[in-house]
Amino acid sequence: MAGETVLNRARKATHSFPAGIWLSRSTVNFNTHTPGVMILGVGFHEHKLVKKALMKFYALGPTTAARMMAKYSIHETQRVGQLPAKIVTSLTGELSTMTLENDAKRVIQDNIARLKDMNSYRGRRHAMHLPVRGQRTRNQTETVRKFNKLFRTR
Amino acid sequence: MAPLRCWRCLPPASGALLSIRRIAAITTISTSTFQPFSTSCARNAYGKGAGDSKPRKGVHRVGGKSSPPSKKKKGIPPRLKVAPGDRRAFRKRITLSNINALPVHLETLDSKAFSSEQSVGKILALGNETLDKLRRANAFKPTQSWNMFRKPSTLVRRETVNLCSKMEKNAQENKFLRCIISGERVAGKSMVVLQALAHAYANDWIVVNIPDGGYFLSVYMLYIDSLEAGETTDRRQTLGYDLVISHLDYAPIPNSNLWSLPTTIQGLLRQISGNSDLSKHKVVKSYPNLFPNQSPNLTLHGLANSGSSNDSWAVWQALWTELTEVPGRPPILMCLDGFAHVMRMSKYRTKQFEPIHAHDLALIKTFCDLMAGKMVPVQGGAVIGALSMSNQPMVKSVEYAVQYKEAQQVLQLPEEELPKREPYCREYDERVDEVLREAEILKVGGINKKEARAIMEYWAASGMYRHKVDERRVTETWSLGGHGIIGEMERASLRNSRI
Numbered sequence: 001m002a003g004e005t006v007l008n009r010a011r012k013a014t015h016s017f018p019a020g021i022w023l024s025r026s027t028v029n030f031n032t033h034t035p036g037v038m039i040l041g042v043g044f045h046e047h048k049l050v051k052k053a054l055m056k057f058y059a060l061g062p063t064t065a066a067r068m069m070a071k072y073s074i075h076e077t078q079r080v081g082q083l084p085a086k087i088v089t090s091l092t093g094e095l096s097t098m099t100l101e102n103d104a105k106r107v108i109q110d111n112i113a114r115l116k117d118m119n120s121y122r123g124r125r126h127a128m129h130l131p132v133r134g135q136r137t138r139n140q141t142e143t144v145r146k147f148n149k150l151f152r153t154r
Numbered sequence: 155m156a157p158l159r160c161w162r163c164l165p166p167a168s169g170a171l172l173s174i175r176r177i178a179a180i181t182t183i184s185t186s187t188f189q190p191f192s193t194s195c196a197r198n199a200y201g202k203g204a205g206d207s208k209p210r211k212g213v214h215r216v217g218g219k220s221s222p223p224s225k226k227k228k229g230i231p232p233r234l235k236v237a238p239g240d241r242r243a244f245r246k247r248i249t250l251s252n253i254n255a256l257p258v259h260l261e262t263l264d265s266k267a268f269s270s271e272q273s274v275g276k277i278l279a280l281g282n283e284t285l286d287k288l289r290r291a292n293a294f295k296p297t298q299s300w301n302m303f304r305k306p307s308t309l310v311r312r313e314t315v316n317l318c319s320k321m322e323k324n325a326q327e328n329k330f331l332r333c334i335i336s337g338e339r340v341a342g343k344s345m346v347v348l349q350a351l352a353h354a355y356a357n358d359w360i361v362v363n364i365p366d367g368g369y370f371l372s373v374y375m376l377y378i379d380s381l382e383a384g385e386t387t388d389r390r391q392t393l394g395y396d397l398v399i400s401h402l403d404y405a406p407i408p409n410s411n412l413w414s415l416p417t418t419i420q421g422l423l424r425q426i427s428g429n430s431d432l433s434k435h436k437v438v439k440s441y442p443n444l445f446p447n448q449s450p451n452l453t454l455h456g457l458a459n460s461g462s463s464n465d466s467w468a469v470w471q472a473l474w475t476e477l478t479e480v481p482g483r484p485p486i487l488m489c490l491d492g493f494a495h496v497m498r499m500s501k502y503r504t505k506q507f508e509p510i511h512a513h514d515l516a517l518i519k520t521f522c523d524l525m526a527g528k529m530v531p532v533q534g535g536a537v538i539g540a541l542s543m544s545n546q547p548m549v550k551s552v553e554y555a556v557q558y559k560e561a562q563q564v565l566q567l568p569e570e571e572l573p574k575r576e577p578y579c580r581e582y583d584e585r586v587d588e589v590l591r592e593a594e595i596l597k598v599g600g601i602n603k604k605e606a607r608a609i610m611e612y613w614a615a616s617g618m619y620r621h622k623v624d625e626r627r628v629t630e631t632w633s634l635g636g637h638g639i640i641g642e643m644e645r646a647s648l649r650n651s652r653i
Binding site: 066067069070071073075076078082 | 506
């Protein structure tokens with residue numbers, strides 16, 4: 001459709017997920033012509049750095065990515081296209097055992113919901129979209145309004 | 155607004171046809187040039203014009219609608235994009251000739267020139283064959299001023315003759331020279347290494363050169379000439395860029411604590427097989443794991459070339475065994491510039507995420523074993539490690555070893571005046587101490603005035619230095635260059651007068 005934005009396409013593509021949970025925009029591969037290398041069902045361009053590719057998964061940060069790379073003797077500038085198929089399979093196998101993407105988001109949501117259910121101060125602050133850790137609310141609460149929600153999506 | 159072009163570059167107004175557009179451009183420039191003040195800050199505060207209320211990028215915007223993106227102007231050709239790697243290739247290019255420089259007739263390097271006392275203070279040209287070999291060994295650096303002269307030529311200094319005569323003497327007696335080159339920044343340490351390499355090539359030695367120690371540890375510095383690999387199809391591959399960051403793979407060596415750098419070793423095997431005349435020597439020992447049906451006519455050249463198809467580390471070991479343990483082979487020279495980089499922990503990690511010591515990388519272990527005297531080739535030769543002062547990591551053990559050896563060997567101080575270790579410092583590394591314990595030191599300092607005069611006369615004869623070279627001028631340049639530090643002398647005179 002003309003004028004359709006990338007984000008809208010992502011929203012449509014993921015409408016079947018539970019309310020409030022989207023696939024993060026970064027992990028969805030819109031380029032259907034060149035899927036590249038598939039890691040855990042996500043296509044990455046072969047020129048992408050392995051470290052960056054791993055960090056595209058929600059809840060996988062630089063430390064975990066560096067540890068995974070060390071485990072398979074992958075150096076820092078290695079590209080996804082240079083990985084042998086065997087290592088791609090191993091990486092996929094290892095990633096599938098980890099709590100990533102929607103699972104990780106659910107964990108965060110559950111934690112917040114637990115705080116709310118016990119009627120704790122932190123839970124109430126989350127529910128009200130207000131700072132949780134004692135910050136002032138006079139100014140600069142834009143990020144808080146984005147993130148501190150009962151059903152957190154990001 | 156400042157003029158976009160300098161006034162000298164504009165076409166002459168009289169006697170030339172000026173288009174209307176060009177006249178308009180000149181008029182615009184002239185009116186804005188004579189503004190007594192600058193309005194750029196006020197104009198840049200909010201967008202392009204006064205009516206544009208769109209805040210600048212980075213300015214915090216609270217609420218409200220953002221203005222629609224401005225339309226692209228038509229008729230302006232898109233700016234040409236630089237291909238990935240081109241800027242780096244341009245920055246790192248090595249030019250060995252300048253056709254605008256005058257040719258200077260000089261003696262060409264031969265097998266005895268660098269070790270002869272009579273050569274001190276002379277400028278020698280590098281022969282074409284030596285030049286090709288040095289280029290393949292990546293012996294030239296982009297910071298050296300080869301691009302100013304017609305043909306690569308080099309000053310033979312006292313340190314050069316000291317080193318090369320020692321190398322020659324050791325090789326005659328089947329001994330092995332272990333040497334560290336230290337000295338001030340831009341004093342010419344890398345140039346002395348290059349001269350040692352040229353001397354070794356001229357005497358048909360087996361040469362292994364690692365142009366930069368950071369090569370192993372920094373993932374950005376691997377530089378293998380892809381022309382050697384026969385990859386000439388892609389322009390970027392021809393420049394060697396694709397091989398720069400993509401092939402520094404590492405892997406554990408089974409049944410040992412060592413780590414291999416397969417592609418780096420392949421590159422060095424290519425360098426050795428291309429530069430040295432290994433085809434004269436046949437393989438003596440048998441290597442069933444590499445060649446199940448080993449031909450009796452297999453040469454060292456064939457062995458080195460098999461590195462691309464076989465396990466490169468196994469081939470390296472086999473070649474090294476042949477070169478160091480079998481008598482009758484030519485002497486070996488192994489050089490490593492910026493060797494402080496390989497005397498510390500590397501950036502690689504084990505499978506348990508522990509950092510790997512550089513000495514556990516197998517190739518570096520070969521260098522360290524030679525330097526420490528654990529491995530002594532039967533036919534002799536030399537191992538040379540040069541420090542780099544412009545890119546040197548802080549390694550306490552290296553610093554102390556260099557200080558101690560300079561005091562002991564160069565200044566020849568008595569035992570009680572030699573520098574002591576810092577008693578409460580825990581940064582000393584025993585593995586490094588062990589490697590450097592027995593090494594000799596060669597201090598490269600400033601050149602003397604005779605050598606300074608020789609090099610300045612060469613600059614003048616090449617047309618690159620347009621002053622009369624007399625006693626006064628030589629002394630002045632020598633003093634400006636921190637008492638003959640050759641890089642500083644170049645900076646003070648040669649590069650200063652560059653147009």
